[in-house]
Amino acid sequence: EVQLVESGGALVQPGGSLRLSCAASGFTFSSHWMHWVRQAPGKGLVWVSRSNYDGSSTSYADSVKGRFTISRDNAKNTLYLEMNSLRVEDTAVYYCGRVSQELELLSPIDYWGQGTLVTVSS
Amino acid sequence: DIQMTQSPSSLSASVGDRVTITCQASQDIVNYLNWYQQKPGKAPKLLIYDASNLQAGVPSRFSGSGSGTDFTFTISSLQPEDFATYYCQQYDTLLSFGGGTKVEF
Numbered sequence: 120e121v122q123l124v125e126s127g128g129a130l131v132q133p134g135g136s137l138r139l140s141c142a143a144s145g146f147t148f149s150s151h152w153m154h155w156v157r158q159a160p161g162k163g164l165v166w167v168s169r170s171n172y173d174g175s176s177t178s179y180a181d182s183v184k185g186r187f188t189i190s191r192d193n194a195k196n197t198l199y200l201e202m203n204s205l206r207v208e209d210t211a212v213y214y215c216g217r218v219s220q221e222l223e224l225l226s227p228i229d230y231w232g233q234g235t236l237v238t239v240s241s
Numbered sequence: 242d243i244q245m246t247q248s249p250s251s252l253s254a255s256v257g258d259r260v261t262i263t264c265q266a267s268q269d270i271v272n273y274l275n276w277y278q279q280k281p282g283k284a285p286k287l288l289i290y291d292a293s294n295l296q297a298g299v300p301s302r303f304s305g306s307g308s309g310t311d312f313t314f315t316i317s318s319l320q321p322e323d324f325a326t327y328y329c330q331q332y333d334t335l336l337s338f339g340g341g342t343k344v345e346f
Contacts, residue, residue, distance in 0.1 A: 154336060164277075164285065164328055166336035178335055181242075214284055225332060227275045229296070231284035 121145040121230045123215050128235030135205050135239070141198040141215030141232055149173065149193035152218040154228060155200050157211035157237075167213070168200065172222060183209075205239045212236050243267050247329050247339025254344060260316040262342045264329035269309050273333040276305055276314045279341075280325045288327075289314065319344070 127139040141153070155167040168179045168189040177189050188201040198215050213235055216228035244267040254260050264274065272292040277285035287296045289305035292312055302317045316323055324346060329339040 156336070163341045164279075164330075164338040166338070169336070180335075219290075225273060227287055227290040227330075227332065228285075228336075229287050229290075231286075233284055 121217065123217060123230055123232035125213065125215055125232040125235035128213065128237045130238045130240065131205055132241050133205060133207055133239055136201070136203045137205065137237060139200040139202065139213055139235055139237070141200075143196045143198065143217070146217070147221065148191075148196040150221040152224050152226075153191065153198045154216045154218070155189060155198075155213060156216055156228075156231075157209075157213045158234075159208075159211045162211075165211075170198065171224070202237070205237075207239050210237060210239045243270060243331050243334050243337050245329055245331055245337050245339040247342055249342060250340060251343040251345060253346065254319050255346070256319055256321055258319045260319050260323075260344060262314045262327055262329075264307075264312045264314070264339050266310045266312075266331055266333075270331045270333035272308050273331055274305075274307070274312050275330045275332065276303075277328045277330060278323075278325045279328065285328065316344075 122144045124142045154169045170177050170189045174191045186204045190199045215232045217230040218226045219229035220226035246265045274292045276289040279285045288303050293305045304315045306313050326341045326343045328341050
């Protein structure tokens with residue numbers, strides 16, 4: 120059974136840092152592109168970042184570029200999101216998602232984690 | 242960036258109603274368009290992929306159509322468990338989502 124479990128969310132002050140993790144199981148993690156998507160309280164879904172299957176190709180939304188870094192450890196079946204210089208507007212539930220087809224970028228996200236809440240507030 | 246314009250933002254419906262949601266892309270996205278359902282406190286669930294393909298295990302009352310820039314999502318006969326928020330999402334260039342449609346009683 121495919122499972123994605125996020126962790127690392129917390130209350131952090133503006134300007135602070137946080138690292139989110141997404142532990143994957145039930146599939147060949149090293150063969151799938153992965154995404155981070157966030158959702159501010161009461162708002163819609165917003166794409167944050169993506170990584171190809173070996174971490175050599177990454178992309179970011181303009182709103183987080185230069186502050187967030189996506190990475191992965193395929194030996195540990197884990198995706199990460201390093202978040203620096205956090206702002207109040209980064210407050211959201213952060214979801215990781217798996218692209219369905221192995222080695223394919225142009226394929227839908229078919230599995231999502233349960234999300235982890237990041238709150239940026241003083 | 243590709244902008245996705247989804248309408249309506251909310252609608253009121255009753256069990257058994259036919260519900261239609263539209264999504265317009267700011268540029269041609271071929272058929273790289275998915276529809277997701279999200280219930281409060283839960284992760285999104287993939288319903289329709291590549292504009293018109295039903296994800297495995299999803300009831301056939303859900304359907305999608307369209308290509309290029311204009312897409313439609315339909316629930317043929319609304320069931321109690323379908324009250325939720327629905328999002329379109331393009332994946333032609335990076336990812337972007339529509340603003341969502343809340344289907345309420």
